[in-house]
Each structure stands twice: as C-alpha cells, then as structure tokens.
Amino acid sequence: RAMTAFPIAAVQSEYSLSTRAPDLGLVQTCAELGVAMVAFSPVGRSLLTDTPIPRERIPDLPFLSANPRFTEPNLTENLRIMEGFRKLAAEMGTTAAGLANAWLLSRGPHVIPIPGTRSVDHLRECISGAALSLTAEDLERIEAVLPVGWTHGDRYSEAQWAGPERYC
Template sequence: MRQRHLGKNGPQVSALGLGCLSFGGMFGPTTEAETLRTLDAAWDAGITFLDTANRYGEGVSETMIGQWLKTRGHRPHIATKAAFSDDPARRIDNRPEHLRAELEGSLKRLRVDHVTLFYAHRHDPLVPAEDLAGTMQRLQEEGKILGYGLSEIGPYTLERCHAVHPVTAVQNEYSLWTRTPELGLIQRCAQLGVAFVPFSPLARGAFGTPMADPASFAPTEFRTRIPRFQAENWPHNKAKLDAFHAFARTRGLTPAAVALAWLLDRAPHIIPIPGTRTADHLRAWVLAPEIDLSDDDRQEIDRLLPLGWAWGDRYDDQQAATVERYS
C-alpha cells in the first residue's frame, strides 16, 4: 500500500489507517475471532496504522488489538484517544492526572509500553490549550507517546497547542457528506506540517455496500440520533447517494473505494481511517490508495455530491456538545 507521513516529523504509515471503533460493538455485535480476522486482513493488505480509543467498547477495542499484537507479533503504528470522563459534572477532562491515568490503562490493554499517537479525544474548555499541549509534551518526553493529536477541534485550538509543542495529527470528521474541515482546518494543518486524519470517511456506512439502512438500526444505536439518517432527511440523502453508488459501479469500483480515493486526492497530508468489523467489508475499500481519479471523475463527483448536499446535521445537539465550532 502507498505510504504517507504522519505529520512532518512523524513516521511513514499506510495511506489508509483502520478505524477500530466497531470492534467495541458500536455498530452491532462482533466476536474476538472476527476482530482478529479483520486485523489480519488489514495487515495483509498493508495497513500499518490502527486507530482506537479507550471508550471504544469501554476498553474492548484496545483489548482486542492487544490480543492480536500478542498472538501475531506485528508492530503497527497505534493511535489511541482519551478525554471523556464518567463524572457527570465534567464530561470532558483534559487535566494531566486524567489523561495520564487513561493512557496508562490504554497501554496496559494494548500490551505495549508506548503508542505512536495519543489524542485528546475532545478539548476540555476548562483546560487551556497551552496546558493540554504541555501535558502531551511531558508524556512524549517520558517515551509513553511518540506524538500527540487533537480530535474534533477548531483551527484556533490547533494553533494554540502547536505553539507550545508541535501537534502530530488532527482527527475530525471529514467525508463527501461532511465538509466542514475545508473551512480552514485542513489548510492550517498543511501549513503547520500536521497530518489530517478523517474519521467516519465512509459517512457511517452511507458509502458502504450495501448502503446503511436506518430501518435496520438497532433502537439503541447512536446513528438513530443522527439527523441525516432520520425520516425527514434520509430520503433526500439516499437519492443523492444512490446516484453516487451508480457512478462508482460504472467505474467498476465500490462506492466506499471511490469515497476514500476522493479524500486521498484532496491533499497529501490526509490519512483517512475507515472502520469495519469484518474482513469482507475491508476488502471493499482497501485498494482505494491505488485509484487515481481523473478530472472527469472529480467533476462528476462534484456534480453528484456538491458542497453542502447533505440534508440534516452530522450530530444531534447532545452529540455535538463537546465539538469545537469554527464556522
């Protein structure tokens, strides 16, 4: 697989990473055997960058990766995240004692003594960005992390942190149906030599094969709360998505592969992290870095899915409460 730099001073990693959220059961039940098969398939395909978090299945995702590392002996680059708190009075906690304790738990579950990348899963408004960067700098100096990142932040937080200690990567939602990072964040990352890591690059299954179907979502699944999947918006979104899926088929490709190829085509510092809990779904998009889009392809994608085409927001108000706004 083609490689990209994880930030100006970071290591080379596969152009696609693997998002490991679904190993924790976020999109339905899975098994240890299926998770290990998926990780094997990713490694065999050349994916060397795994993205997880302590909250994914409340440690299950990290534990499964740790089991895979123990039994296979592979050494991928691992990113994990922390910041969410069980304290109802403080949903996000960037205090040094919290981040340090959460990182130690992650290292134990992953069975490693350090990770390549440690993200603040969200920025805590009660902790100045400069203090957060200082905490991350100390963890890096101690060898527990090789670099740090920020998730769901605005350009202003990136600038404040980077001025104290260089940021390795920023992870925000970005895809053909969520384009907000184009309003300055992607550009600022490029200027500072920071990798931009899009999560949910397949629009939470909307670019999957088969396409996500809200009628099949379990009542407790978080996608049921996302406005874009709700009854007043989904028919409009599905009509646009159907046309895109048809275009991908005319190219002899899956919609997922084309959606990822579009992201990779946007800028060389972009490293998407599509997620799946099955090896079969992974095979539908893993060759995306080998796809070179033509000018005609770009024009047709822009025609089918123009900027701002999606009906509804990407989060409901509760889900969006911890996300920094900058537009």
C-alpha cells in the same frame, strides 16, 4: 497557534464527501504546517457505501437512531441522492466506499482516512480507494453528483454535539 506551544503531529476530524467542514481551513492549515489530517467516518457512517445500514436496523443503533442524517425525511433523501454516487462508482469500476476514500486521499498526502468497520470485506472496499488515482475530470464528476452541502440533516443531533467541537 497551538503549534507555537507544542509540536502537533496529527489532527483528527470527521471528514468525508458528506462532512466537508474541514475544507473551510483545517485541511489547508494541516498541509501548510506538515500536520497529518486524520479523517474519521470517511464513508459517512455507511451512507457513502454500496450497502448503507438498512433502515430497519437504525432504530436499534443508539447513535444513528438519534442522528439527523439517519432520521426521516433526511434518510430517504440521503439514500436517494446516494444512488447517483453508487452508479458513478460502478461506472468507474469501484465501490462507493472505495471512491469515497479515493476522494479523501486526493485532498492531499497529509489526509489519512481511518474507516471504522467490523467487516474485513468492508475494510477491503474502503482501502481499495488507495489504488485509485482520480483525475480532475473524475473529481468534477464526483462533485456533480455530491456537491458541497448535499447531505440532508445536521451532522449531529443537539445532544450529540456535546464535546470538543461544541465550542465552534
């Protein structure tokens, strides 16, 4: 409906293997309309990496210390499940961050991951996913390790939901 009022070039939303709500229509609609889907937090705020933020640092990080995915018992479960994804990435000759970004890129040419990092090494890990070409079998293996809904804990705390997505 917004496109009838004004041309839209891009839509930004959190999207990753741990946050798949955009698969419920946003990704598909963007593809149909020729709109870029800009995926922020493509590595799930470090969960989808080989070196997630250490649990002892989380209390010092205001956003993560209040985020349900980074509080107990959810954090322990999420890290346990991620062990399988890190192992799969290593078997495929890449990093977890590279594989997570390759998965996003496989969703369509209109999907553009925008990883946030303060580290050049972490940026290199993320962009290494652009060099990967995932097969249907690769995607099945990823899905087997991280099926829809695998993440324990809501995407945001009650206070963190305040904002433009709250209307949904």
